[in-house]
Structures are given as structure tokens and as C-alpha cells.
Amino acid sequence: MSTGSPYWVSLTEAEAAFQSDLGSIQIVDGQNLPILSRLSIKRVVLAPGAIREPQWNVNANQLAYVVSGEVLVSLLASGGEFASFVVGEGQMYHVESGAVYHIENLGSADAVIIIALRNERPQHFSLRDSLSAMTNPVLGNTYDLPSTAFAAFQRAPAEQIFARRGSITIDPTQKLPNARLFDVQGQHAPLSYAYGSANLARKQFWAALDDISMYSLQIKEDGMREPHWHPVTAEMGYVAKGRARMRVLAPDVTLGEYELGPGDVYFVPRAYPHHIEVLDEEGFHFLIFFDQPTPGDVGYRATATAFSREVLAGTFGISERELPQFPFTPQDPLIVARHNPVGATE
Structure with missing residues (x-):
């Protein structure tokens, strides 16, 4: 697995936790990126006709983004709440910790899903392992059947991904809106400029997020993501497309600078200043996950408006006359135009 900084690692080059002709599962968690806190990430690839076995997370809510393909998600939550819905490319789904769910590829090409989990060391149970832990008499009593009804059940470990054995029929209701489904790329971007945009899957727009x-x-x-920090929010990003340079400042004033490409994952602890800059002509697309339902930030641009010129001049040890004419900014724009070339210092 390639790495160039304690802040980032490649998810697509991570050793697969599971791999077969039916798909793969790759994970970046606190074990292979120790700086992670309260967040981790998985990449699940399902071949046509493949099914991610029913399972549930023990210690983490999860938020998933379908990078490519179309999948069926079915789940059962506490209180007997059942849901089954189709998720397409550019859409997201949410599964709360403890809800048992499965993912099934509906298309003729691979489905790729990026899953963020709200714990740096997530754990899960599979439905197969949980039933295998119980004896046939116990299972028979549970389902009001004779114990011999479970004689064919194998007690081998769960397969994680297995093949669909028959055809599948999608009910029209499975394509209806659902509280756990969010069309993030279909959203009219709340932040949109000529040089960039941000679609927001947060509680303001998606009530299911806690x-x-x-x-x-x-x-x-x-364009450029302006230097900023998140006062109470950690940030974990996945590079879906493009290349970018990132800088992060730690409290001991050490500076981390690194380049990111497709498949890379980075993490910025809460309140660490950082910025993101495009490195090539195609721009970039990041999926940025936060450990809060409504993340907030403080940007450098608005910071220059918050203090008097006398205070700013004293802070930087120059005269007020030498101080730049900062634009009046009552609210940070998040994305700014990039008038200066990459790597410019003057």
C-alpha cells in the first residue's frame, strides 16, 4: 500500500480483506492509517450477479456512495422496520449501526461502492455466522420447525460475497423515494461557482443523518478549496477523480504537504488548518466525509475580515501600509478562484 504522509494512504492499493471473481472488499481503518479517529472507509466491488452477504455493523453508522453501477439494498432495523430500495450511480444510502442489510448488483457491469463508517475500527457480524453460532434445535424452536430442517446448513465461515443463483425481479416500490436514500449528485448544488461546486449530503438536506x-x-x-479548519469536525476524503495537492498544519507547527490521486484516502483531524489545490486540467472530484451531521468550518478569507487591520498588522509583524487589501468577507465561500499558478510563492 503506497503512502507519502501520516495523513493519507491509497484505498485502491490496500490489501483486499476479501477478493474473488465475484468482487472485492478493501478497507482503510485505524490499523493501516493510525491518525484516523471516528471514521474509516471501505471500497466494495460487486461483479454482475454478485451479492454482499447480509450483515450488520456493531459499532458504526455507515454512509455509502455508489461510484458506478446500480445496486439493491435491503435492510431490517430495530422495531421490525424494513426497507428495500434501488441505489444508482451518484446516489447514497445510509444504514444505522445494528441494522442487518445486504447489497446486490443489479447491472451487467461491476458496481463500485465507497462506504464511510463512523468508527476508526469498525466491527460487524454476518447473518451466516450468527445463525451458525446457534444449534439446530435452537434454530428449529426459533422458526417453529423441526431441528432436522437445518441439517443442510453448513457451519463454515461466511463467504462475504456470493453469486445470485436465480433471476431477480425489482418491485416498482423499490424505486420509490426512501428515507435512507439520497440523490446527492441529482441535488441542485447549494454551493456553485464557475470554478467548482459542492453537493451536500448533510442533516439539513437528509434527515436520516445523525x-x-x-x-x-x-x-x-x-478553482481551489480555500485554507480552512473545522472546529469540531474531522474530515476524511476519497479521491474519485483527478489529482490534487493538500497541505495540513499540525499544532506543533509541522507542515504536511502531499499529492493525491484517484483511489487515495486522506484524513484531517478536527481544527487542523488545511487546503486543497487542483494539479491538472481535468480538475478533481472528492467525496469528503465528516464525523458530524452538519459540518462547519472557519476559513482564512473570513478570518481576515474578523480582525482590525491594526491587529492583523501586529500579528504578522508588518505595518498597516504593507498589509494587503483583504476583501470584506462576512461568510467564507468554501471554493475560491485560483488566479495564481500551482506552486507560486510570490
Whole structure:
């Protein structure tokens, strides 16, 4: 697994936790990126006709984004609440911790899903392992059947991904809106500029989110994510497309600078200043996950408006005359135009 900084690692180059002709599962968690806190990430690839076995998370809500393909998600939550819905490319789904769910590829090409989990060391149970833990008499009593009804059940470990054995029929109701489904790329971007946009999957727009959220950030060659920090929010990003440079400042004033490409994952602890800059002509697309349902930030641009010129001049040890004419900014724009070339220092 390639790495160039304690802040990032490649998810697509991570050793597969599971791999077969039917698909793969790759994970970046606190074990292979120790700086992670309250967040981790998985990449699940399902071949046509493949099914991710029913399972549930023990200690983490999850937020998933379908990068490519179309999948069926079915789940059962506490209180007998059942849901089954189709998720397409650019859409998201949410599964709360403890709800048992499955993912099934409906298309003729691979389905790729990026899943953020609200714990740096997530754990899960599979439905197969949980039933295998019980004896045939116990299972018979549970389902009001003779114990011999379960004689064919194998007690081998769960397969994680297996093949569909028959055809599948989608009920029209499975394509209806659902509280756990969110069309983030179909959203009219709340933040949109000529040089970039941000679609926001947060509680303001998706009521199901309690402790996690996501920004789909797309910035063109002439844009930049301004330097900023999140006072109470950690940030974990996945590079869906493009290349970018990132800088992060730690409290001991050490500076981390690194380049990110497709498939990379980065993490910025809460309140660490950082910024993101495009490195090539195609721009970039980041999926940025937060450990809060409504993330907030403080940007450098508005910070220059918050203090008097006398205070700013004293802070930087120059005269007021030498101080730049900062634009009046009562609210940070999140994305700014990039008038200066990459790597410019003057």
C-alpha cells in the first residue's frame, strides 16, 4: 500500500480483506492509517450477479456512495422496520449501526461502492455466522420447525460475497423515494461557482443523518478549496477523480504537504488548518466525509475580515501600509478562484 504522509494512504492499493471473481472488499481503518479517529472507509466491488452477504455493523453508522453501477439494498432495523430500495450511480444510502442489510448488483457491469463508517475500527457480524453460532434445535424452536430442517446448513465461515443463483425481479416500490436514500449528485448544488461546486449530503438536506455527512466536492482547474479548519469536525476524503495537492498544519507547527490521486484516502483531524489545490486540467472530484451531521468550518478569507487591520498588522509583524487589501468577507465561500499558478510563492 503506497503512502507519502501520516495523513493519507491509497484505498485502491490496500490489501483486499476479501477478493474473488465475484468482487472485492478493501478497507482503510485505524490499523493501516493510525491518525484516523471516528471514521474509516471501505471500497466494495460487486461483479454482475454478485451479492454482499447480509450483515450488520456493531459499532458504526455507515454512509455509502455508489461510484458506478446500480445496486439493491435491503435492510431490517430495530422495531421490525424494513426497507428495500434501488441505489444508482451518484446516489447514497445510509444504514444505522445494528441494522442487518445486504447489497446486490443489479447491472451487467461491476458496481463500485465507497462506504464511510463512523468508527476508526469498525466491527460487524454476518447473518451466516450468527445463525451458525446457534444449534439446530435452537434454530428449529426459533422458526417453529423441526431441528432436522437445518441439517443442510453448513457451519463454515461466511463467504462475504456470493453469486445470485436465480433471476431477480425489482418491485416498482423499490424505486420509490426512501428515507435512507439520497440523490446527492441529482441535488441542485447549494454551493456553485464557475470554478467548482459542492453537493451536500448533510442533516439539513437528509434527515436520516445523525453523526455523519458527506460533501461531493468538484473543483475545476481554475478553482481551489480555500485554507480552512473545522472546529469540531474531522474530515476524511476519497479521491474519485483527478489529482490534487493538500497541505495540513499540525499544532506543533509541522507542515504536511502531499499529492493525491484517484483511489487515495486522506484524513484531517478536527481544527487542523488545511487546503486543497487542483494539479491538472481535468480538475478533481472528492467525496469528503465528516464525523458530524452538519459540518462547519472557519476559513482564512473570513478570518481576515474578523480582525482590525491594526491587529492583523501586529500579528504578522508588518505595518498597516504593507498589509494587503483583504476583501470584506462576512461568510467564507468554501471554493475560491485560483488566479495564481500551482506552486507560486510570490
